[in-house]
Amino acid sequence: MASVSQGLRRLMGRAHRPPAPPERKMSRTGPVIALHSQGRPVWTPRNYADLTREGFSQNAVGYRCVRMIAEAAASVSWLLYEGEREHASHPFLALLAEPNPAQGGAMLMETFYGHLQVSGNAYLEAVAIGGAVRELHVLRPDRMKVVPGGNGWPEAYEYGANGQTVRFRQDGAGGPVPPILHARLFNPGNDHYGLSPFEAAARSTDIHNAAGVWNKALLDNAARPSGALVYTGPDGDHNLSEEQFSRLKHELESAYQGAANAGRPLVLEGGLDWKSMGFSPKDMDFIEAKHVAAREIALAFGVPPMLLGIPGDNTFANYAEANRTFWRQTVLPLVARTAQALTNWLAPAYGGDLRLWYDADRVDALSGEREALWDRVERSSFLTVNEKRAAVGYEPVEGGDRLSPASSG
CATH class of the missing domain: 3.30.1120 (Arylsulfatase, C-terminal domain)
Incomplete structure (x- = not known):
């Protein structure tokens, strides 16, 4: 009878079932995206070698734009906070300062930012030893492929070189954090890879390169x-x-x-x-077309043409203003995104409420803005000492909850 009753309960749906797995937060669209690609590497949608050759190696404007952004962003110093407290020293900061034996922190980040500008994608590998992150390495984007999981997010990355492939699983089973950080620029047409500025400026890059080839041929033929x-x-x-x-x-x-x-x-x-x-009107249009193409390449990267020495651009009143705009609109937003990504990726390995940020006070191009801010704060008669310190990013001091003598009069 027991077996019969169990069979009836099973048929009627009342048989004992194992407890349901706990619910996980995930997008309902993820499985749709992963339907045809789950577990299989997804190839990058363009030729990275062509972007590197045509846009970076053979184009002076593209080369300079990438170098300016990468070098400027890599020069920014890091700050580490735990709650409201700033850490002067910490293993997290030490790792970013000396990420591996072959590279210093600035060189590592310059390579990282350079890959991001050229390909729209950049990858960092975390090497964990004894349950702690010991080293960081930059991996080439052209060798990396995303492996989507069932939820639409990457479950692994495959890195191929010299006929061999290494798979990095992102479940964190082999270390305190996922082994790969994938940074990418916004791409509305791809779920897994970012869009390179060189792709947006592809036609302008072709025009600029063709102008260089034409000028070279003219010189080879004894010029005009x-x-x-x-x-x-x-x-x-x-x-x-x-x-x-x-x-x-x-x-x-x-x-x-x-x-x-x-x-x-x-x-x-x-x-x-x-x-x-002399030059005919047609020749003059050709030269102007080259300058227009150069400005469009700089526009795609967010570099003011004045900083590149491109003639005919009078958008900014002076070089200092153009440089300040470059830092505010291009470099610092990139560094801020990177700081947030590094925090989300590496902070769990150290515990606590850690937050990585950048030190804008050490950026020379913004010194004029800082001086103007400090002057306005100092002349404010309604702020206490600690309120003034908070306004310029400093911690409060004992006895600072009063109006300062300079501002109370």
Whole structure:
């Protein structure tokens, strides 16, 4: 009878079931995204080698934009907070200062930011030994592939080089944190990979590169002559004899060419006329098109053209203002995103309420803004000493909850 009753309960759906697994927070759209790619590597949607060659290696504007952003962002110092308390020293800061034996902190972050600008993606690997993160390494984006999981998020990354592949699982089973940090620029057309600024500026990069190739070919073909001597004989004949041509050529080479003869007046014999040859309106449009392409490349990266020496750009009143805009609109937002990503990735390995941020007070380009802020705060008669210190980012001091003598009068 027991077996019969168990069978009835099983048929009626009342058989004993194991407890349901705890609910997990996840997007309902994740399984839809992962439907056709779960567990399989997803290839990057373009050729990283072409972006590197055409946009970075062979284009001076793109090269300089990447270097400016990467070097500026990597020069920013880190700050570490636990709640409201700032740490002057901490293993987290020590790891960022000396991430591995081959690189210092600035060099590591410069490589990281450079990959992010060139490909739209950048990867950091955390090496854990004895349950603690000991080293950080930058991995090349062209060798990395995302492996989506059932929830749509990457469950692993595959890194391939020299015919071998290493899979990094992101479940954190092999260390205190997931082994890979994937930073990417916004890409509305891809679920797994970021969009490179070189892709947005691809046509402008092609135009700028083609202009360089055209100029090189022009120089290889002896360029454009500055003018021409036109001969018209007494009978309307336009041909010189062999002897006349040789003598004229020799006189021009010996008496009028070279730096020592610059500006020397040309003495013409009867029948000779000088015709100056300059740039045509079509040639001038070609040069302007090259400058427009250079400005569009700089625009894609967020670098003011004035900082790159591109002619014809008068958006900013002076170089200092352009440099300040570059830091405020391009460099610091990038560093802020990176600080948040590093906090979410590495802070759990150290426990506590840790938060990584950047030290804007040590950025020389923003010194004018700091001085103006300090001056306004100092002249504020309604703020206490500690309120003034908080306004400029400093901790309170004992006895600072009163108006300062300078502002109370």
